[in-house]
Amino acid sequence: MVAVLAGLVPLADVLSVFVHAAAGPLFVEFPFESQYVTSIIYVSLYVSLSAVALSTLFSVPVALVVGFTDFPGERLVKAAINTGMGFPSVVVGLVVLFAVSNQGPLGELELVFTKEAMILSQFVLATPPITGIALAAVTGVQADVRDAAFALGGTRVDVALAVVKEARYGIATAVLAGFGRAISEVGSVLIVGGNIAGSDGVSKTRTLTTAVQLEARQGRYETALVLGAVLLVLVLAVNAVVVRFGDGGQMR
Amino acid sequence: MPIQRRKFLATVGTAATVGLAGCSSVLGSDEGGAGVVGETLTLTTTTSTYDTGLLDALNAPFEDMYGVTVDSVAQGTGAALETARNGNSDVIMVHARSLEDEFMRQGHGVNRRDLMFNDFVIVGPSEDPAGIEGMSSATEAFATIAESEAQFVSRGDNSGTHTKELSIWSAAGVEPGGDWYQETGQGMGAVLNIANEQGGYTLADRGTYLSQQSEIDLTILVQGPIEGGPELLANPYGVLAANPARHEDANYDLAMAYIGYITSPQGQQVIADYTANGEQLFFPRALSEDPNFQQYVPDGWSADESNE
Numbered sequence A: 001m002v003a004v005l006a007g008l009v010p011l012a013d014v015l016s017v018f019v020h021a022a023a024g025p026l027f028v029e030f031p032f033e034s035q036y037v038t039s040i041i042y043v044s045l046y047v048s049l050s051a052v053a054l055s056t057l058f059s060v061p062v063a064l065v066v067g068f069t070d071f072p073g074e075r076l077v078k079a080a081i082n083t084g085m086g087f088p089s090v091v092v093g094l095v096v097l098f099a100v101s102n103q104g105p106l107g108e109l110e111l112v113f114t115k116e117a118m119i120l121s122q123f124v125l126a127t128p129p130i131t132g133i134a135l136a137a138v139t140g141v142q143a144d145v146r147d148a149a150f151a152l153g154g155t156r157v158d159v160a161l162a163v164v165k166e167a168r169y170g171i172a173t174a175v176l177a178g179f180g181r182a183i184s185e186v187g188s189v190l191i192v193g194g195n196i197a198g199s200d201g202v203s204k205t206r207t208l209t210t211a212v213q214l215e216a217r218q219g220r221y222e223t224a225l226v227l228g229a230v231l232l233v234l235v236l237a238v239n240a241v242v243v244r245f246g247d248g249g250q251m252r
Numbered sequence B: 001m002p003i004q005r006r007k008f009l010a011t012v013g014t015a016a017t018v019g020l021a022g023c024s025s026v027l028g029s030d031e032g033g034a035g036v037v038g039e040t041l042t043l044t045t046t047t048s049t050y051d052t053g054l055l056d057a058l059n060a061p062f063e064d065m066y067g068v069t070v071d072s073v074a075q076g077t078g079a080a081l082e083t084a085r086n087g088n089s090d091v092i093m094v095h096a097r098s099l100e101d102e103f104m105r106q107g108h109g110v111n112r113r114d115l116m117f118n119d120f121v122i123v124g125p126s127e128d129p130a131g132i133e134g135m136s137s138a139t140e141a142f143a144t145i146a147e148s149e150a151q152f153v154s155r156g157d158n159s160g161t162h163t164k165e166l167s168i169w170s171a172a173g174v175e176p177g178g179d180w181y182q183e184t185g186q187g188m189g190a191v192l193n194i195a196n197e198q199g200g201y202t203l204a205d206r207g208t209y210l211s212q213q214s215e216i217d218l219t220i221l222v223q224g225p226i227e228g229g230p231e232l233l234a235n236p237y238g239v240l241a242a243n244p245a246r247h248e249d250a251n252y253d254l255a256m257a258y259i260g261y262i263t264s265p266q267g268q269q270v271i272a273d274y275t276a277n278g279e280q281l282f283f284p285r286a287l288s289e290d291p292n293f294q295q296y297v298p299d300g301w302s303a304d305e306s307n308e
Helices: A002-023 A035-068 A074-084 A089-100 A115-139 A143-151 A156-166 A168-183 A187-193 A208-217 A221-246 B002-019 B021-027 B047-051 B054-066 B077-085 B097-105 B138-148 B160-171 B188-198 B206-215 B252-262 B265-273
Strands: B040-046 B069-075 B091-094 B109-124 B152-154 B181-183 B202-205 B219-222 B234-242
Touching (some): A035 A156, A208 A221, B040 B047, B047 B188, B054 B265, B091 B252, B097 B160, B152 B188, B152 B202, B188 B202
Parallel strands (some): B040 B069, B152 B181
Antiparallel strands (some): B091 B234, B109 B219
């Protein structure tokens, strides 16, 4: 995870240069040369990728368990997952704020207005779609694949791995859906993160979305548009990477 | 993890403070106790100080001087105070004396100081459909707008500006409402944009208006006291520390260092020097030959009960 994030900083630089070059003639005074945009991109990716990584680690086992075992309350769990896909993000932000507020149950951790609080709220938001879509992918795997894995003397873990391998494209779609929800989300990160950037222009909890919101609030629509474009490019880039991963590295 | 980080930083901070013995005495750390280097101050403030860019100019020298970080969270005055009530803020910079006083009376805040002032202006389209241009009374202007049912865009967000707007409506004897009156629930910049798009009037702080002036077509129709307008449109800013007895997590030492800095000649100079589009946005008020005792206590407070 750390290595991935470390690799992203040059990526952000490249994106900055690229967008700057493209936007140069249009927008004269855009602060790409400063750390401002780079740090915002970093925070956006750090928060969203961390949240999605955690969500995935949580969701895929849950999807396997729910998909392959019968237990009382199964329909309830599925209903909860489906409902969770539609959680309004501002409500999640509000609830997480109450939780991490210094007077809240997690107040001891002093998480309010930090990236960790933002990761927490995005985890809550990304987990239902990832679980739901992964569940559909896992249950969609042909029963004979499972039977074959069992027949070959596989343990439960082997079977699960075989199923995950078979369902990897669907799981990649699930991860992308979760990532899309996380990185494009404004309401909760604004509430729990506070949209903080230092006086030196380095973002602490400012993401691309909250930066767009801030710029639009101040009437600087050009800057907002460029930041929005950067966000789009990032989402496209991450999509490309995940889709290739889902293909097992083969281009088809 | 943040707890550990805090402890770590406190340790590093103490070491650094000892190392910089000459500077550490400034911080008043007793018995070589915890310094403030490396710590973070959470400042909740209003969108008007933030969106004008003043805070960056004001905070940078402070951060350099003490080796600390200021996390500025821009909210409306009401939200900034509420965040502090919940113990999530160390120092608050706002502009609604009535709300500040309430906060102080409830025991959440200590050591309020007058900081600076600017003023409110009534802005609107240059065609001025309601005909309020050049009026010398804010209440008269508001009453005229209401009478002609010209579009008025309100912050509607419990901010300092919104609080001021409501007090003007109330002084004008008007209960605003109806199609012509829109509550947006957004920051000053956004409201100026909305009023601009709709050709409506709004009450704006001069600072945000000036910093955005080049991008909008709205003009000042009724001036505030800085340009000789009515005193009702004055916009004084105060700064308060969260009460460390009420909020144990509040970083009181650093909050007081910050208040000391922004009310010092140096901080006040930064405020006086800050301009947008060539105009001064805020006027320092912490230093005065005739200090106003009332700045330290809530409005209407009296010492009678204890003295007589």
